[in-house]
Amino acid sequence: MDATAGSNPWLNIGIFAAFVVVTLVIVFRASRNNRTAADYYAAGRSFTGPQNGTAIAGDYLSAASFLGICGAIAVNGYDGFLYSIGFLVAWLVALLLVAELLRNTGRFTMADVLSFRLKQRPVRIAAATTTLVVCFFYLLAQMAGAGALVSLLLGIPDKVGQGVVIAVVGALMIIYVLVGGMKGTTWVQIIKAVLLVAGAAVMTVWVLALHGFSLSALLDHAVATAGNPAILNPGLQYGASDASRLDFLSLGLALVLGTAALPHVLMRFYTVPTAKEARRSVVWAIWLIGIFYVFTLVLGYGAAALIGPEAIKAAPGGVNAAAPLLAFELGGPLLLGLISAIAFATILAVVAGLTITAAASYAHDIYANVLKKGKAEPGTEVRVARRTVVVIGIVAIVGGVLANGQNVAFLVALAFAVAASANLPTIVYSLFWKRFTTRGALWSMYVGLASAILLIVFSPVVSGSPTSMFPDAHFAWWPLSNPGIVSIPLAFLVGAVVTLTAKPTEDPAKQSEMEVRSLTGIGAEGAVRH
Template sequence: MNDVLGAIHTAIESSVSTVENNPLLNMSIFGAFVAITLFIVIRASRNNKTAADYYAAGRSFTGPQNGFAISGDYLSAASFLGICGAIAINGYDGFLYSIGFLVAWLVALLLVAELMRNTGKFTMADVLSFRLKQGPVRMAAAITTLAVCFFYLLAQMAGAGGLVALLLGIDDAIGISLVVAVVGVLMIVYVLVGGMKGTTWVQIVKAFLLIGGALVMTIWVLAINGFNLNTLLESAVAQSTSDPQDAILGPGLQYGANPWDFISLAIALVLGTAGLPHVLMRFYTVPTAKEARRSVVWAIWLIGLFYLLTLVLGYGAGALVGPETIKAAPGGVNSAAPLLALALGGPLLLGFISAVAFATILAVVAGLTITAAASFAHDIYANVVKKGNVPPDGEVKVARRTVVVIGVLAILGGIAVQGQNVAFLVALAFAVAASANLPTILYSLFWRRFNTRGAVWSMYGGLAAAIILIVLSPVFWGAETSVFKVGTAIWPLNNPGIVSIPLGFFLGWLGTVTSRKPEDPVKAAEMEVRSLTGFGAEKATHH
């Protein structure tokens, strides 16, 4: 057995250095992929006439279709590239990302999904401003939405740069920057042409391919190890560079030195999903609340299956490729899954898996961009600036212009964060979502007394706390992986969730109890009835 593993290692080490010898095959698989998805987007975009078509795909998707699209939106580059790399290097502690992302779905399903669908129209701010003052609440919700989308976009762009760098053997910063720019331009085209309907179909196709590709690789890895998980773990331990070697099977390798960082990360992962605007927006693409529930159940099955597969893929990459080879490859930690594909099926499987990972990035980025654009055009432009006096096509025009601006910002940010672990960057987006959005969503849905001051304090306070703590933390200062390698971090934790999330809840409560102005009790009662029963929601979505 060890002889076989040794032979595989030698082959991989020689092939990692020659990955760049086969860029033609990789790029042709890539090109075919982009061509097919563009064709789908153009076909889907024919009916984009109204804002409801552009933002919510005309509410034309069924529960299972939307379930695939949600899993397509949710299983980002972080889930595939970041988590596989984290498990390959840090074992047990890397798998905690998978568990956190999955448990988070239960929070979204039980507390938020159906109630949001019943109350809203296009965006999260529709729900929050339903019974509060339109102007300040919409403005705050749009700003927090844009902030979360921006952090999440950075993560996807970092993944794209690392992935294509590995495929084309590009090591220099200028080459990687060009790659990030190409991803950004492609994403702008997808969203401009396809709107939510085109984006949704790309996500459905991508979810099929990603889960299918991961399943094939998992079965392959298990077959090499005689379908014995024990053998696989022993091989991973044998290749591990940790001290002692079996440390990758137990907790503490990554977070042992600072358990507070782990608790902070865990809170952010579990509570973040229910506040992610691009996932919440997916609930509006189905016609009824019942379909919204069905879509979440489908999504949980698909996402649950995928995260189980990451355990085998991560340890498989550790066993067959080895942590040292992964860290040394272009793309670093994020290259574990593509290198495992190279080890198993040679350049052809590498090309396919990389194309799938690339499609993953494109689909998620498109979903994020359309959410951010909808938030700006629908909430800030149409409802705050123009007070609802917008011609029928005016809102969509502004949304399309916003897409271009967001695309350019994402390209510039993506170039700045090259080399960071993607799963880690996404955890920051989750922390911002859980701090700025979740308290207001839960208070709006479940606390009758909640008012405008509470909402505004909670959103701005949670957002500011999360961002300030990130800027003062080792993410920015003084470590090898920091944005700036100089200086020392003032705040010791990498993830701000442990402080910023409770602070968001506290400020929502404090703002409400210190405000003398009661909100409209009739609106509060109407929102409660509508969120729980769906009564009136269908009427609201068709006007």
């Protein structure tokens, strides 16, 4: 089965172009009020909880959720659905541990929270560094998804053509963020979230209708097409060996703990006016994300039943093509074009959110607070952020070309592992441990970041296997594909040991102020207006 043979590239391009034009108009309209740093980074804190929750869902339901998870379920069955479970459960950690406390304590970025009672300069540099690295890994996944999707739709099998596609996505993303800032990006994410959930709902009902609305009939059909009953059981991907079982534990740790440390998710809590709205945001996001992940179960097994795992793996785009192939099987070229346009919108919106987060981290934390010692003019800070957007866009394009062909859900899991290793220990310790010191924070962040990246570089992800980024090279000495099982506990341990073996130098009054503000919100609004 080959969707590209029956699809109409010009129809697909037309649907893509219509979406891009509509969203660009929205972005330009939203950009008219981008005068201050608060407008550009936090959309003037003008969004309600439900609006922001929908935007968070739009930020979170990335190419990994739609393309990668559907493909993982279609090919690996039960083990693929573990991505959905991990991504959803992670929101309970974000809701219970960080959402309200971060909103009360910070202004624009994660570093605002970490440097509240610790030493500003070194902590902001460390937080900005980890933010940029996490955003880069996440951007790799989105760019790889763009290459897979458009290569399928336009029938571009060669890497050069897919590289051009990735460059176009990068250029569009730069325009969105340069012009619209956080407000424009948020409206694009709201529109995208509604379209994505609606599109997935239509396909889910369609697949179930073909099987008499019987999930059992759908699963039986999937087993018959795949010729493998193991797709209904645990262990197809993560049960073959001891190493694969450890890899599953590592993946689970990264998924569940990573969300509460993702900079582009954390930054969303600053776009609402109060901590109460931040909580409402997360509740709305959980509902939308949870409903969507139920849909992925039906869509993944639907693709396995109607197309087959082998046909999916052989298609342009590989496992990431499962959802578009299913759309073509159900509704022909028109549904393929519509669903693919939604997936393309998904990529653009998430990439824009990541880029503005990375740009804000550099401009606000490094330029304004480290280089200018908090005395930068707001207009200058926004100009620096916009220049940073261009640089990040170019780096993302180059990285996306290298990562093209990897499963996007898997690439996002690496970003989660880096975030959970580099950011989460310091966030948790800063919010809940009075004795935590600047030295503990720096050691935790840098050791977590370095260990995660080191283990990824020397893992089968980068070299040593046919699906590696560099398949012809062989320098993989670490057997696991995800570093979380080592790097996350190591970062927690190092932060605790360094803190306990060093003399506290932080101001106790500042620690008490942070505790009161994070738990009650008293004083937070004054800091926001500052």
